[in-house]
Amino acid sequence: MAGDHFSGHAADYAKFRPGYPEALFDWIAAHSAGHDLAWDCGCGNGQASVPLVVRYRRVTATDFSAEQIAQAQPHPRIDYRAAPAEASGLPDHCADVVTIAQALHWFDFERFYAEVRRVAKPGGLIVAWTYQLLRGEPAINAILDDFYTHKLGPHWPPERKWVDLAYGGMPFPFAEIAVPHFEIRLQWSLADLLAYLGTWSATRRYVKDEGADPLPALGERLAPVWGDGLREIVWPIAMKAGRV
Numbered sequence: 001m002a003g004d005h006f007s008g009h010a011a012d013y014a015k016f017r018p019g020y021p022e023a024l025f026d027w028i029a030a031h032s033a034g035h036d037l038a039w040d041c042g043c044g045n046g047q048a049s050v051p052l053v054v055r056y057r058r059v060t061a062t063d064f065s066a067e068q069i070a071q072a073q074p075h076p077r078i079d080y081r082a083a084p085a086e087a088s089g090l091p092d093h094c095a096d097v098v099t100i101a102q103a104l105h106w107f108d109f110e111r112f113y114a115e116v117r118r119v120a121k122p123g124g125l126i127v128a129w130t131y132q133l134l135r136g137e138p139a140i141n142a143i144l145d146d147f148y149t150h151k152l153g154p155h156w157p158p159e160r161k162w163v164d165l166a167y168g169g170m171p172f173p174f175a176e177i178a179v180p181h182f183e184i185r186l187q188w189s190l191a192d193l194l195a196y197l198g199t200w201s202a203t204r205r206y207v208k209d210e211g212a213d214p215l216p217a218l219g220e221r222l223a224p225v226w227g228d229g230l231r232e233i234v235w236p237i238a239m240k241a242g243r244v
Contacts, residue, residue, distance in 0.1 A: 016195040018235065019047050020101065024129070024182045029055040031177065031241070032125050034096035039119055041085050041112075042103025046072035052099065053077050060095075062088050086111035090119045098244070100128040105162035109171045120244040126174055130163050131184055131235035134193075139225040147218050152202040155209060160202070166238035174242030184235040190226045193233065194219050 025048075029035065035056050040049045043061035045068055053059045059078045063069050066082040074080075083089050085100075085107045098116050100107075116126055133148060135141055162170050188196075194215050197203055206214050 016192070016199050017044075017047065018131070018184050018186055018196070020051065020129075020237070021182050021184060022051065024237070024239075025051040025055055027180060027182075028052075028097060028099065028125065028127050028241075032056075032097045033123060034121065037095050039088065039090060039095040039098045041088065041098060041100050042106070043072070043080070044068045044102070046075075046078065046080065048099055048101040049078050049080070050075060052097075056096065060088075060090060086115050088115055088119060092118055093121050095120050095124060097125040097127065100126075102130050104128040104167070104240075105130065105159045105170070113171075113173055117244055122244070124244045125177075125241065126244055127239065127241045128167070128172075129182075129237050129239040130167065131237050132163060132166060133235075134196075135234045135236070136231055137225070140222065140231065143218070143221050143225065147197075147214070151214055151218075152200070152206055155202040155205040157201060157205075163238070166236075167240050168238075170240070172240050172242060174244055177241040177243065179239045179241050182237040182239065184237065186233050187230040188233045189230055190219065190222055193222070 036058065038052045038056040038059045040046075040052055040059055040061040043049050043063045044065075046061055049059050049061040050073055053075055057077065059075075060081065061069075061072065061078055062081045062083040062085070064082070064084050069080050069082050072078075072080050081089065085103070098120055104112075120126065134144070136144070186192075197218070198215060203214065206212075
C-alpha cells in the first residue's frame with residue numbers, strides 16, 4: 001500500500017466525509033451469490049461497513065490505519081481489524097464479496113489482487129468505487145477546479161490520478177460486470193464544504209509543505225458566489241465490479 005495519508009486526521013475524516021447511497025449497497029447485495037461474509041477492505045471509519053452489515057450476516061472490515069479503525073462505529077456483527085490490504089489475515093475462500101470504498105487507488109494492485117483471489121469464494125464479487133471531484137453550480141465549480149488543479153495540484157499523491165480517470169485503465173484482472181451510475185447528493189453550507197476539503201490528503205500535505213492553510217483564502221473566494229444557506233453538492237461515483 002502507498003503511504004498512509006489519513007491517520008493524522010482520522011477524526012475529521014469520520015466527521016466530514018460524505019456517506020454512500022443506499023442504492024449502491026442494494027446493487028452489491030443483488031449481485032452477490034451469497035450473503036454470509038463481506039470483506040470491506042480499506043474500510044476507514046466504516047462508512048461502507050455499516051451499510052454492508054445490513055445486507056450480509058457478517059462483515060470483516062480492515063484498514064491499514066489503526067487511527068481510522070478507532071473512529072469506526074461499533075457493531076456486533078462487524079469485526080474491525082487494523083491490517084494492510086495485501087495481508088488481511090482472513091481465511092482462504094471465505095468472503096462472498098470484497099468491497100473497496102475510496103481506497104483501491106492506494107493499494108499495491110498485484111499483491112492486493114492476489115489476496116482477493118485467496119480470500120474470496122470462487123465466483124465471489126469484488127466491487128471498488130471512488131467518488132470524483134465534487135460538483136456544484138458553475139461559478140462554484142470554476143473556483144474549486146482552480147483550487148484543485150493549481151493550488152493543490154503539486155501536493156496530490158500520484159495515485160490520485162486513478163480518481164481523476166474514474167478508475168479508467170486501472171488494473172482490474174477480473175471478469176468485469178457492467179455497473180450503473182451512482183452519485184452522492186448533499187445540501188451543504190460553505191462551512192461544511194471547507195471542513196470536507198480539509199480532509200483531502202493534498203490539503204494536509206499543502207499545510208505541511210507550505211506552512212499555511214489554503215482554506216481561509218478559498219472560503220473568501222467562494223463566499224460571494226455561495227451566498228447564505230445551503231447549496232447542492234454532487235459527487236459522481238466511479239465504480240468497477242467483477243467476479244473473482
